[in-house]
Amino acid sequence: ATQGACPFRGTRIGGALGSEPQLDHWWPNRLKVELLHQDPPQSNPLGADFDYAEAVASLDYEALKADIRSFLHTSVEWWPSDYGHYGPQMNRMTWHSAGTYRIADGRGGSSEGLQRFAPINSWWDNGNTDKSRRLLLPIKLKYGSRVSWSDLMMLAGTVALEDMGLPIQGFAFGREDAWEADRATYWGPEGWNGKRPTEAPAHPQEGRPEQMVNRGLRWEGDVKDDHYDLENPLAASHQSLIYVDPEGPNGNGDPMDAARDIRETFARMAMNDEETVALVAGGHAFGKSHGAVPADQIGGAPEVAKMSEMGFGWANPVGTGNAEYTSTNGIEGSWTPNPTRWDNDYLTNLFKFEWEQTRSPAGSLQWTPKDPDAPKTPDAHVPGQMNNLMMMTTDLAFKVDPEYRKICEKFLADFDYFTEAFSKAWHKLIHRDLGPTSRWLGPDQGGTFIWQDPVPEVDHPLVDDAQVADLKRKVLDTGLPVRELVAAAWASASTYRDSDKRGGANGARVQIAPQRGWDVNNPAQLDRVLRTLEGIKAEFDAQGATKISMADLIVLAGCAGVEKAARDGGHEVTVPFVPGRTDATAEWTDEESFEWLKPVVDGFRNYVNEDVGYHVAAEHLFLDKAALLKLTAPEWTALTGGLRVLDQNWDGSDWGIFTTRRGVLSNDFFKVLVSMDYAWKPHTEDERTFDLVERATGQTKWKATRCDLVFGVNTELRQVSEFYAGSDGEASLVRDFVKAWHKVMMLDRFDAKAARKAA
Ligand code: HEM
Known part of the structure; x- marks a missing residue:
C-alpha cells in the first residue's frame, strides 16, 4: 500500500454521489429488485393521509374548465399561441401523454403524468411539450393538489377539442401523479448509435436529427419484408417516438410502409383500424407542424439542457425562437385551412388532391398539393401570409392502404359518424389506463364502454362473518384439495396489473373465455373447482336475500384453502376476506383485449x-x-x-x-x-x-x-x-x-x- 495515500481519493475524482460507475454500469444484467420499490411515500410531499378522491370532490369542475378555455385563448409572450389558440398544442401534449400506453403490459399511458419525467420528457417526439405543460402551470398552481398533473394534462387537451367544436364524451378524473421517473418500463434499447444521450448531438442527415436516423429502431427485419416485427411489448416503432416516424419507417417516405407501422403500433395501443383513422384524422384537423429551423441548430432535450433554461429543452437560437421560428418535429405546415375548428377538411383535402414530396425549411420530408389552386392556410403568426397545405407520409398512409381508405371514405361521406367515432376513440385513448370505473372521479364521466371491463353493481346484501365461516366449511367439506382451491383463486386474482389497473378477481372473468381456457390456469382442474363452487353458490343463494357471487366465492375458497394449509402446519390463522365482488358476463367481456392479460x-x-x-x-x-x-x-x-x-x-x-x-x-x-x-x-x-x-x-x-x-x-x-x-x-x-x-x-x-x- 502506498504510504500516506488518501483513502478517499477515489471519491474525489468522479466518484461523487450519483456518478458512474454504479451497480448497473458494472453489471447491466443484474436483477433490479429495487424496481419493486419505486415511487415510495418518501418522494411524495402530499403525505399518506392525502385522499385524491376527496380533493377532486372539492373541485369546481365547470370553473376549472372555464379557466382552461380562457387560457386557451390568451396568448403569452414567452410562447405565443399559433392562430391565437393553444388548443392544438395542448391536444398534442395530451395525446402524447396517453399515447405511450401499450396493451401488452399495460404500461405507459396518461395515468401518472410520466411525461414530466425522463426519459419521456426528453424524447425527440415530445419536443416542445415542455412548453405546453409550463403554459398550464398557472392553472395547476391555482387548483393545487385538487387536480393532479396527470388529470390536468388529460383535461387540457379534451377541453381544447370541445372548445374547437368536437362534442366530447365526458371526462373522468382519478389519475394520481408519480413523484419520480419510472424505471420499470422497458421502452426498448435506448442509446443513440452507441452513444449516451449527452454525447449525441442533434445531427442533420438530410435534415433529420441524429436521434431519428437509423438507431433505436424497435423493429427487426425490413419493413417490406414478412419477417418485419416490432419487439414485444413495445408500441412505438422507434426509440424516442410515441408511435411512428411521420416521415415513414426510418424516414423512407413510403406511405404504404407507414401504414404498416401505424397499424402495428396503434393495435398495440389497443386501437383498431377505425379508431386509428378517427384519432389521426381527428387530431390532424387541428394545428400545425413546426419546422422553421434545421434540427442541428436546436439545443438538447430538457434532461441535458443548461440550467439557465429552467427545465426547458430544445432551445432555438433563431429569431425569437418561438412563434413563426418554432421548430419541433421539423415538418412545417398545417393540414387544413382552419386549424382551430372541427371540420372534415383534413380528409376532404387528403382525398381531393394529389400530393407530391417536398422538404420543409428544416429539411424534413413532407407532402404538398400538386394542384396550385388547392386551398391555402393562413400563417399561424404572420398576418396576411398564406401557406400551402401539408401532409405527412403517415397521413398519406390512410389514402393508400385499402382498409384505411375504406374507413376514410365512410368518414368523408358521413361527418356525424366520423365525429362520433373520433369523440369515442379520444375518450378511450385518455381513459384506457384509468382502470375500473370504481376509480373514476368527477361529475361528468360519460357512458359505459366494453373497454372499461365493466362489472355489475352489487344488488343484494353481502355475506356476514358467520356466513363466511359457514361457506368456508362447506368448501372444505367438498374434499377439493388445498392445491385446487388455491390455484383457482390465484388464477382469478393474479391477472391484475397495476400498470393499467386491469384484471383481478372482481368480475370472475376466470370463468369466461379466454381466461377459462388458458393453459396456465390448468382448465380441467379449474373447471372442476368452478363446477363445485357453482353448486355451493346455488344452494346458498336459494336460502334468502343474501347472495354470494362466484367472484367472491372463488376468492373465499382460496382463503379457506390457505387457512387449512396453515392449520395443517400447526399455525392457526384467519385469512381476511372482504365480500362485494360481482360476476361479469361474456357479453361485456372483450375477449381479444383480455387475451393480453395472459401471463408471459x-x-x-x-x-x-x-x-x-x-x-x-x-x-x-x-x-x-x-x-x-x-x-x-x-x-x-x-x-x-x-x-x-x-x-x-x-x-x-x-x-x-x-x-x-x-x-x-x-x-x-x-x-x-x-x-x-x-x-x-x-x-x-x-x-x-x-x-x-x-x-x-x-x-x-x-x-x-x-x-x-x-x-x-x-x-x-x-x-x-x-x-x-x-x-x-x-x-x-x-x-x-x-x-x-x-x-x-x-x-x-x-x-x-x-x-x-x-x-
Ligand atoms: C402535430 C405526427 C397522430 C394530434 C403533429 C406533428 C407531427 C405529428 C409530426 C407536428 C409536431 C410539431 O412539429 O409541432 C403524428 C403521427 C401520428 C399522429 C405520425 C400517427 C400516425 C395524432 C393523433 C392526434 C394528433 C392520434 C390526436 C388525436 C396532433 C395535433 C397536432 C399534431 C393536435 C398539432 C400540434 C400543434 O399545433 O402544436 N403530429 N401525429 N396526432 N398532432 Fe399528430
Whole structure:
C-alpha cells in the first residue's frame, strides 16, 4: 500500500454521489429488485393521509374548465399561441401523454403524468411539450393538489377539442401523479448509435436529427419484408417516438410502409383500424407542424439542457425562437385551412388532391398539393401570409392502404359518424389506463364502454362473518384439495396489473373465455373447482336475500384453502376476506383485449409461455410480474415460497416443490433453497432447469427452475430467503404469506376502498 495515500481519493475524482460507475454500469444484467420499490411515500410531499378522491370532490369542475378555455385563448409572450389558440398544442401534449400506453403490459399511458419525467420528457417526439405543460402551470398552481398533473394534462387537451367544436364524451378524473421517473418500463434499447444521450448531438442527415436516423429502431427485419416485427411489448416503432416516424419507417417516405407501422403500433395501443383513422384524422384537423429551423441548430432535450433554461429543452437560437421560428418535429405546415375548428377538411383535402414530396425549411420530408389552386392556410403568426397545405407520409398512409381508405371514405361521406367515432376513440385513448370505473372521479364521466371491463353493481346484501365461516366449511367439506382451491383463486386474482389497473378477481372473468381456457390456469382442474363452487353458490343463494357471487366465492375458497394449509402446519390463522365482488358476463367481456392479460411468465406457478419471443431470462419477467402485482421484495419471496409448498405449479410438475408435505404451509422451500447440502446442476448449458444434488449421497433430491433458484442467487432476495429459512422463520412466513395473499386478492378492489371511506 502506498504510504500516506488518501483513502478517499477515489471519491474525489468522479466518484461523487450519483456518478458512474454504479451497480448497473458494472453489471447491466443484474436483477433490479429495487424496481419493486419505486415511487415510495418518501418522494411524495402530499403525505399518506392525502385522499385524491376527496380533493377532486372539492373541485369546481365547470370553473376549472372555464379557466382552461380562457387560457386557451390568451396568448403569452414567452410562447405565443399559433392562430391565437393553444388548443392544438395542448391536444398534442395530451395525446402524447396517453399515447405511450401499450396493451401488452399495460404500461405507459396518461395515468401518472410520466411525461414530466425522463426519459419521456426528453424524447425527440415530445419536443416542445415542455412548453405546453409550463403554459398550464398557472392553472395547476391555482387548483393545487385538487387536480393532479396527470388529470390536468388529460383535461387540457379534451377541453381544447370541445372548445374547437368536437362534442366530447365526458371526462373522468382519478389519475394520481408519480413523484419520480419510472424505471420499470422497458421502452426498448435506448442509446443513440452507441452513444449516451449527452454525447449525441442533434445531427442533420438530410435534415433529420441524429436521434431519428437509423438507431433505436424497435423493429427487426425490413419493413417490406414478412419477417418485419416490432419487439414485444413495445408500441412505438422507434426509440424516442410515441408511435411512428411521420416521415415513414426510418424516414423512407413510403406511405404504404407507414401504414404498416401505424397499424402495428396503434393495435398495440389497443386501437383498431377505425379508431386509428378517427384519432389521426381527428387530431390532424387541428394545428400545425413546426419546422422553421434545421434540427442541428436546436439545443438538447430538457434532461441535458443548461440550467439557465429552467427545465426547458430544445432551445432555438433563431429569431425569437418561438412563434413563426418554432421548430419541433421539423415538418412545417398545417393540414387544413382552419386549424382551430372541427371540420372534415383534413380528409376532404387528403382525398381531393394529389400530393407530391417536398422538404420543409428544416429539411424534413413532407407532402404538398400538386394542384396550385388547392386551398391555402393562413400563417399561424404572420398576418396576411398564406401557406400551402401539408401532409405527412403517415397521413398519406390512410389514402393508400385499402382498409384505411375504406374507413376514410365512410368518414368523408358521413361527418356525424366520423365525429362520433373520433369523440369515442379520444375518450378511450385518455381513459384506457384509468382502470375500473370504481376509480373514476368527477361529475361528468360519460357512458359505459366494453373497454372499461365493466362489472355489475352489487344488488343484494353481502355475506356476514358467520356466513363466511359457514361457506368456508362447506368448501372444505367438498374434499377439493388445498392445491385446487388455491390455484383457482390465484388464477382469478393474479391477472391484475397495476400498470393499467386491469384484471383481478372482481368480475370472475376466470370463468369466461379466454381466461377459462388458458393453459396456465390448468382448465380441467379449474373447471372442476368452478363446477363445485357453482353448486355451493346455488344452494346458498336459494336460502334468502343474501347472495354470494362466484367472484367472491372463488376468492373465499382460496382463503379457506390457505387457512387449512396453515392449520395443517400447526399455525392457526384467519385469512381476511372482504365480500362485494360481482360476476361479469361474456357479453361485456372483450375477449381479444383480455387475451393480453395472459401471463408471459408467471413464476408463482412456474409458468413460462415459450411462444412469446422475449429475449430476457425468465426471472426478469418474473420480477416484472411481481412489479405489476405491486409486490415488495419480501412479499414476492414469501408468496413464491408459500405457493411452492402449496403445490401450485400450473402443470402439476415438481419444479421447486422442495417439500414432502405438499399442501402444508411451511418454510421447507427456503430451508432447501439456502442449504449448502445441495449442489445445483444445470440440465443444459443455458441453465433453464436444474437438479438439486445432495452432496453427501450424490443423489438428486429436487429439481428447480430459474424462477425457484433466483431467490437463493440474487443477493437481496437471498437475504429474505435466509430470514424465512431461520428457526423462527416459519411463523413469519405464514404471517407474511397471508398478508401478501390478501393483498393480491384485494388489488382490484377500488370499490371496497371507496365503500370503506363512505362508511
Ligand atoms: C402535430 C405526427 C397522430 C394530434 C403533429 C406533428 C407531427 C405529428 C409530426 C407536428 C409536431 C410539431 O412539429 O409541432 C403524428 C403521427 C401520428 C399522429 C405520425 C400517427 C400516425 C395524432 C393523433 C392526434 C394528433 C392520434 C390526436 C388525436 C396532433 C395535433 C397536432 C399534431 C393536435 C398539432 C400540434 C400543434 O399545433 O402544436 N403530429 N401525429 N396526432 N398532432 Fe399528430
